[in-house]
Amino acid sequence: MHHAANEVDHEPESVIQRRQRIGLVLLTIFSLAYGGFIGLCTFAYTWISETSVAGVPLTVAYGVGLIAMSIAVAMIYGLMNREAK
Amino acid sequence: MVYETSSIAIAVFLLMVAGTVGLSFYLGARARSSHGYFAAGGSIHWFVNGIAFAGDYLSAASFLGICGMIAFYGFDGFLYSIGYLAGWLVALLVIAEPLKRLGKYTFADALASKFQSDGIRTAAGFSTLIVSLVYLVPQMVGAGALVKPLLGLAYWQGVTLVGSIVVVIVVTAGMVSTTYVQFLKGGLLVLFSLILTVLVMMRGVEVHPEEARSHPQRITVGADGAKYVDGVRLGLKESERNVAPVGRVLEMADGSTKTGPLGPVGYLRAISGSRIELSSPAKKSIEDGRPVVEYAPRVVDGRAMMAPGNLPTFQGIRRAEVYPKLDFVSLMLALFAGTASLPHILIRYYTVRDQASARKSTIVGIGAIGFFYLLTLYIGFGAMVSGALDPSDSNMAAPLLAKSFSELLFAAVSAIAFTTVLGTVSGLIVAAGGSVAHDFVAGMLRIQLNDSQMIRVAKIASIIIGGLAILAGLAFEGMNVSYLVGWAFAIAASANLPALLMLLFWKGTTKQGIIAGVVVGTLASLLWIAVCPEMFKTMYGLDPARAWVLFSQPGLVTIPLSFAVIVVVSLASGERIEDRRE
Numbered sequence: 118m119h120h121a122a123n124e125v126d127h128e129p130e131s132v133i134q135r136r137q138r139i140g141l142v143l144l145t146i147f148s149l150a151y152g153g154f155i156g157l158c159t160f161a162y163t164w165i166s167e168t169s170v171a172g173v174p175l176t177v178a179y180g181v182g183l184i185a186m187s188i189a190v191a192m193i194y195g196l197m198n199r200e201a202k
Numbered sequence: 203m204v205y206e207t208s209s210i211a212i213a214v215f216l217l218m219v220a221g222t223v224g225l226s227f228y229l230g231a232r233a234r235s236s237h238g239y240f241a242a243g244g245s246i247h248w249f250v251n252g253i254a255f256a257g258d259y260l261s262a263a264s265f266l267g268i269c270g271m272i273a274f275y276g277f278d279g280f281l282y283s284i285g286y287l288a289g290w291l292v293a294l295l296v297i298a299e300p301l302k303r304l305g306k307y308t309f310a311d312a313l314a315s316k317f318q319s320d321g322i323r324t325a326a327g328f329s330t331l332i333v334s335l336v337y338l339v340p341q342m343v344g345a346g347a348l349v350k351p352l353l354g355l356a357y358w359q360g361v362t363l364v365g366s367i368v369v370v371i372v373v374t375a376g377m378v379s380t381t382y383v384q385f386l387k388g389g390l391l392v393l394f395s396l397i398l399t400v401l402v403m404m405r406g407v408e409v410h411p412e413e414a415r416s417h418p419q420r421i422t423v424g425a426d427g428a429k430y431v432d433g434v435r436l437g438l439k440e441s442e443r444n445v446a447p448v449g450r451v452l453e454m455a456d457g458s459t460k461t462g463p464l465g466p467v468g469y470l471r472a473i474s475g476s477r478i479e480l481s482s483p484a485k486k487s488i489e490d491g492r493p494v495v496e497y498a499p500r501v502v503d504g505r506a507m508m509a510p511g512n513l514p515t516f517q518g519i520r521r522a523e524v525y526p527k528l529d530f531v532s533l534m535l536a537l538f539a540g541t542a543s544l545p546h547i548l549i550r551y552y553t554v555r556d557q558a559s560a561r562k563s564t565i566v567g568i569g570a571i572g573f574f575y576l577l578t579l580y581i582g583f584g585a586m587v588s589g590a591l592d593p594s595d596s597n598m599a600a601p602l603l604a605k606s607f608s609e610l611l612f613a614a615v616s617a618i619a620f621t622t623v624l625g626t627v628s629g630l631i632v633a634a635g636g637s638v639a640h641d642f643v644a645g646m647l648r649i650q651l652n653d654s655q656m657i658r659v660a661k662i663a664s665i666i667i668g669g670l671a672i673l674a675g676l677a678f679e680g681m682n683v684s685y686l687v688g689w690a691f692a693i694a695a696s697a698n699l700p701a702l703l704m705l706l707f708w709k710g711t712t713k714q715g716i717i718a719g720v721v722v723g724t725l726a727s728l729l730w731i732a733v734c735p736e737m738f739k740t741m742y743g744l745d746p747a748r749a750w751v752l753f754s755q756p757g758l759v760t761i762p763l764s765f766a767v768i769v770v771v772s773l774a775s776g777e778r779i780e781d782r783r784e
Contacts (some may be wrong), residue, residue: 140295151288155534158281158510159519159527166509172471175275175509180284181579184572187287191294191568198561
């Protein structure tokens with residue numbers, strides 16, 4: 118499982134910047150979803166507590182959805198950068 | 203509640219500890235260079251490092267704390283799961299690769315890299331030490347609370363035992379052994395959580411109204427100093443009485459008494475449609491000069507337990523006042539921004555070969571950690587209706603749920619819970635010890651050290667930090683572990699994240715701006731915590747209304763403050779990053 122040495126890839130600045138842009142776009146999208154959830158729990162408490170999705174309270178569905186979204190965003194980022202390389 | 207000492211639990215526990223220490227000795231002996239000791243020679247495979255991220259990150263607060271919170275207060279515990287995981291996207295999307303590209307051993311390396319500044323190195327080393335120490339406090343408090351029921355040890359003995367074992371691990375080991383211990387621990391934690399979740403779903407939901415309690419349980423202390431439950435001496439003998447467990451379904455929405463095995467959605471629906479018997483939080487009073495603790499039965503609606511605001515510290519979101527709501531928002535912001543600023547997480551990026559490995563290991567980490575947090579929902583709600591909850595200790599919810607299935611599972615889950623504490627504490631001490639050697643001794647004091655001297659300094663620092671952690675764990679006994687974790691995240695997010703982000707994304711950033719941002723972020727968040735309502739109530743025994751600030755979680759104020767300080771100081775001073783490029 119061990120590799121030979123500790124290395125730093127000397128990637129072109131354009132590749133680094135492209136990756137940073139992808140990262141920022143994905144982070145912005147996720148932040149909006151996360152912020153929306155916190156906002157609803159805090160300022161629309163009654164509505165989010167009483168609404169259901171497929172018989173499951175929206176709070177739980179949204180929370181589970183955020184965890185699933187985290188994993189999905191991570192995988193998308195990995196795939197996009199594999200293609201870029 | 204008094205727990206029967208389980209010989210299987212002790213045997214499995216000793217086996218796990220012996221295995222951990224043995225692995226540390228074996229692999230530690232192979233790390234002779236400082237690069238090997240501090241960064242595993244950059245030789246760890248990205249998949250191993252990704253699971254080790256989970257081992258480092260999933261602390262006692264994550265496993266025992268969250269499951270316990272969900273078991274007693276429902277959805278609020280899951281809010282912590284969501285916040286803890288969300289922060290990993292910040293780590294992946296903006297921090298992981300630049301940190302690996304710019305640094306070598308510590309977080310300070312990366313921050314100081316563009317200016318080659320000892321000032322930045324010192325400030326970042328200072329924040330690393332503060333964050334590590336503050337984050338060590340809840341780990342040690344959790345350790346003391348955990349060992350007490352599992353091994354029958356006193357709180358102080360539990361804290362001292364954990365602190366001592368961890369110091370032995372760190373001093374004999376290095377990042378290679380720490381990584382493999384974290385890899386095993388992370389893997390076992392996810393595996394056994396999955397086993398527990400499958401068992402919960404296979405059991406489904408059963409109605410047991412006949413076991414419901416109608417009156418509170420009163421724990422008193424007699425003239426002989428012994429504890430009594432409803433007037434009968436507390437204990438496990440026939441003439442004695444134990445605290446009765448709580449957590450059972452009284453009625454289901456469709457009137458059935460047993461669901462049989464359920465799927466993930468069906469299980470949540472069944473809980474949502476149930477009426478459940480739980481226990482109210484401990485009501486403490488003094489009668490005839492002696493302490494009395496009362497646990498009153500509480501019947502709750504499953505649906506209401508899937509709404510936020512049941513946890514005492516989150517009840518503010520149901521109120522009309524703004525400040526309690528801001529306290530909640532501030533905590534969730536700190537969890538989001540703090541993960542990517544924790545020193546023991548950041549140094550793990552130096553153990554892999556390159557930026558691509560850093561990225562891939564973070565993705566594996568997010569997968570493992572995210573999957574685990576999904577499982578906490580089922581373990582927590584499963585414990586809520588298991589009929590096995592200890593009303594006096596929410597941290598025991600997951601181990602007791604395991605015990606309701608089998609003694610062996612209880613032993614395994616308890617031993618894994620204990621190693622979660624060992625793993626996180628050792629990661630923090632390694633990070634802090636490395637920071638002392640690199641950032642303070644070699645960086646600030648400019649003392650030239652060879653490899654073996656560097657490792658020796660780090661080991662001596664680790665022993666001192668381990669000692670401080672034990673003392674802090676003793677001083678903060680009884681403090682809310684989740685609150686302490688929230689504070690550690692807030693300090694990390696205020697001190698480290700703004701500086702790192704501004705360095706990466708704003709060319710106008712200056713050396714002075716970064717130093718000011720790190721120092722102000724650290725001190726402002728510490729000061730805020732020192733004068734907040736929670737500290738007034740819990741530590742000072744004063745009226746929280748007299749606190750100097752209006753809510754207890756500092757992140758909402760101190761994170762933007764740190765950004766603002768970096769911008770203002772950078773605009774008013776020195777050489778910018780863009781100037782250096784010209």
